[in-house]
Amino acid sequence: MDEEIVYMKEALDIYGESVFAQNKFYEGTHHNKEIVLCKSGVGKVNAAITTQILIDRFQVTHVLFTGVAGALDPELEVGDIVISSSAMQHDMDASALSPDFPKGTIPMFAFDSEFRADAQLVKLAETAAERLQGPKVKIGKVLSGDQFIADRELVEVYSALFNGTCIEMEGSAVAQASFLNEVPFVIIRSISDKANGEAPASFAEFTALAARRSSDMVETIIESL
DSSP: OHHHHHHHHHHSEEEEEEEETTEEEEEEEETTEEEEEEOOOSSHHHHHHHHHHHHHHHOOSOEEEEEEEEEOSTTOOTTOEEEEEEEEESSOOOTTTOTTSOTTOOTTOSSOSSEEOOHHHHHHHHHHHHTTOSSOEEEEEEEEOSSOOOOHHHHHHHHHHHOOSEEESSHHHHHHHHHHTTOOEEEEEEEEEOSSSOOOSOHHHHHHHHHHHHHHHHHHHHHHO
16 A cells, blocks of 8 residues: 555665666665665555565565555454464465366366465564554465455355465565465465445545554564564
8 A cells, every 4th residue: 555655664774776677676774784675566466566676676585565555354343453474375266177277276276275374474464463453363264366356245255265364466476475485474464454445434535544653563573683
């Protein structure tokens, strides 16, 4: 989100700015650590391209991906935080080709289609989230697909089929690109809605709060690395 970029830029000592694939990348430092800040863009293709640029052009050693998501877990409310234990695509479906390719499975792929987040980053994110003293924090599976989910029936389907905790549009692409390049990652999502078409009372107010929390969490994680 633009709001996240604004808050995070304030926390960094920015010394460089560049554009690759029509996307802006900010280079800076925080607690004597080199940081690259950028937006992923919407959707899995944009997110994968951005992640690969971070790895190839900037040689990043860790990927921290923040943003918003819809809740699949019924215990989650707007403003709560999900930290990825793993991520996978809910809209990958080659099941018509073979029963060996159940929904969510990447066909003819040498690895598991569910990408595990780095255990150290998950723990650091959990500690950072708990310091916020407000939102509920859950560690769980992030589902991603190139569609905005606002349907109660689909929420029930994806929750049952994949045992997902939240649903969004980019995380699994970041996870896959990071995994294939052997770069540790974690996804941090603030719950913006229940993925059932019922929007929060004030989305603008929510995004400002979520962006501030994301920035605070990322700063804390960076300090601990």
